[in-house]
Amino acid sequence: MRRASRPYLTRRRLLALALGSGLLPLAARAQAVPAKVDVAVLGAGIAGLAAARLLSTRGISVAVLEARSRIGGRAYTDTQRFGLPVDLGALHLRSLELNPLVPLIREARIANQIEDGDFWLYEPGHEAASGDYDALGAALDRIDDALNDAKTARQDRALAALVPVMETRWADAARALAGPLHVGIEFAQVSALDAPRLTGTGNDLWLPGGLGAWVASLGAGLPIYLEKPVHAIEWSERGVTVGHAGGSLEARACIVALPLAVLATNGVSFRPEWPGPRREALGRLQIGAIERIALRYKPGSFEAAPSTQLFGPGPGADIDVARQAMQFRLNALGQPVVLASVGGAYARDLVRAGEATMIEAARQRLTKLLGPQIDGNFVDGMASRWGADPYSLGSHSVARPGAVAARRALAQPLGRVFFAGEHVAPPEWVSQLPGAWASGREAALAALKALA
Numbered sequence: 001m002r003r004a005s006r007p008y009l010t011r012r013r014l015l016a017l018a019l020g021s022g023l024l025p026l027a028a029r030a031q032a033v034p035a036k037v038d039v040a041v042l043g044a045g046i047a048g049l050a051a052a053r054l055l056s057t058r059g060i061s062v063a064v065l066e067a068r069s070r071i072g073g074r075a076y077t078d079t080q081r082f083g084l085p086v087d088l089g090a091l092h093l094r095s096l097e098l099n100p101l102v103p104l105i106r107e108a109r110i111a112n113q114i115e116d117g118d119f120w121l122y123e124p125g126h127e128a129a130s131g132d133y134d135a136l137g138a139a140l141d142r143i144d145d146a147l148n149d150a151k152t153a154r155q156d157r158a159l160a161a162l163v164p165v166m167e168t169r170w171a172d173a174a175r176a177l178a179g180p181l182h183v184g185i186e187f188a189q190v191s192a193l194d195a196p197r198l199t200g201t202g203n204d205l206w207l208p209g210g211l212g213a214w215v216a217s218l219g220a221g222l223p224i225y226l227e228k229p230v231h232a233i234e235w236s237e238r239g240v241t242v243g244h245a246g247g248s249l250e251a252r253a254c255i256v257a258l259p260l261a262v263l264a265t266n267g268v269s270f271r272p273e274w275p276g277p278r279r280e281a282l283g284r285l286q287i288g289a290i291e292r293i294a295l296r297y298k299p300g301s302f303e304a305a306p307s308t309q310l311f312g313p314g315p316g317a318d319i320d321v322a323r324q325a326m327q328f329r330l331n332a333l334g335q336p337v338v339l340a341s342v343g344g345a346y347a348r349d350l351v352r353a354g355e356a357t358m359i360e361a362a363r364q365r366l367t368k369l370l371g372p373q374i375d376g377n378f379v380d381g382m383a384s385r386w387g388a389d390p391y392s393l394g395s396h397s398v399a400r401p402g403a404v405a406a407r408r409a410l411a412q413p414l415g416r417v418f419f420a421g422e423h424v425a426p427p428e429w430v431s432q433l434p435g436a437w438a439s440g441r442e443a444a445l446a447a448l449k450a451l452a
């Protein structure tokens with residue numbers, strides 16, 4: 001791991017998305033939900049949108065019910081607060097060579113950039129020595145090797161138990177990067193079989209116009225009904241009745257593309273109730289906590305390539321590094337914005353403390369790393385609060401050690417109810433956008449088969 005620059009492989013173009021998160025939802029909000037359709041799709045995140053898109057192309061009548069006043073779910077680009085696109089949820093598409101969403105972006109000619117690979121390691125007030133980069137890099141390699149071995153041997157065990165003792169003074173920082181900051185859960189509570197590899201292919205893609213804005217654009221032309229939280233699903237082998245804020249909807253089949261946490265907290269009741277083993281499977285997955293804090297600075301504040309990662313402080317800092325780590329992206333989306341990420345218990349504490357505390361925490365940490373002169377350029381801040389939002393209640397699903405099979409159990413249909421979302425995604429993309437997308441398409445194909 002080195003502070004290094006790579007030339008951009010794609011030229012920067014401005015993304016001109018006609019359909020951001022506003023236009024289409026406003027049109028749909030005014031309409032009444034129909035009383036009957038072939039397939040009811042619940043949730044307009046990427047999984048629900050993937051399902052609805054596929055079904056619509058097969059001549060099936062669809063209604064997508066969405067609780068929020070916007071679509072895109074946990075992929076969300078805020079364009080209002082800073083007057084600039086800022087991704088407060090999903091940020092980039094990992095392993096672009098393998099990622100099934102990348103061809104869609106390329107076909108649609110959406111402006112995109114490959115992550116430059118810059119990584120700066122800092123201790124308070126100064127850049128870390130090159131030996132520190134090597135030490136942290138070696139510790140991360142050991143963790144990544146353990147992840148790889150666990151996947152090859154299909155070992156559904158705690159990641160912490162599979163990583164050899166790391167003697168480096170950067171061990172806590174490596175654990176934080178692999179645990180709370182990577183999967184939103186402390187290192188010891190993560191199944192090594194479930195957690196994605198740390199680097200993937202090493203090439204990630206980000207969109208200057210915002211990943212959330214692109215996800216929202218996938219809803220163009222679909223019959224989406226906003227501000228229609230679903231509260232009840234009556235299901236059988238013949239069909240489904242969905243109770244929502246505007247009344248009830250009968251459907252021959254239903255795709256439930258709601259977040260795991262909404263299902264786990266009984267946010268939606270099922271009649272008949274879920275069978276015991278299925279409910280048990282639900283309890284075996286955990287909800288990760290990753291939150292983003294965006295700080296706007298005066299233009300030109302950071303001499304850094306777009307999306308440069310900054311991590312620190314390291315050992316010797318006056319914080320519990322393993323628990324309270326924070327990672328920054330300077331010039332996020334190529335703008336004078338710093339995007340800080342926090343994860344795990346620390347993220348949950350900060351969400352409880354409120355947005356102002358989150359902004360202050362990130363601002364102070366950055367000032368400590370880069371020096372007081374940077375704080376004079378600070379303009380404004382905002383933060384996500386996925387953990388406090390009743391329609392997400394966290395960032396994404398994570399299997400406890402020994403619980404990976406729970407995902408398969410939850411993917412099984414109940415009568416004519418089919419399940420989609422990052423928590424039932426194919427193993428290689430679990431908890432990420434491409435997995436949620438693939439699960440939506442799979443659920444739609446299964447519904448089509450049931451209706452044939």
Ligand SMILES: Cc1cc2nc3c(=O)[nH]c(=O)nc-3n(C[C@H](O)[C@H](O)[C@H](O)COP(=O)(O)OP(=O)(O)OC[C@H]3O[C@@H](n4cnc5c(N)ncnc54)[C@H](O)[C@@H]3O)c2cc1C
Nearest residue numbers: 043045046047067073074090091092230395421422432433
């Ligand atoms: C901070 C953060 C960073 C992330 N970074 C990345 C990343 O860089 N790359 C990546 O690939 N993935 C990332 N992810 C994960 C990715 O965002 C998710 O895997 C993906 O968005 C999940 O899609 P989904 O359709 O399964 O769920 P969601 O996007 O949550 O969609 C579910 C929808 O259901 C709606 N809903 C909830 N309750 C109800 C109800 N009762 N009635 C009706 N509708 C309801 C919600 O409003 C939402 O629109 C990140 C997530 C977070 C939070």
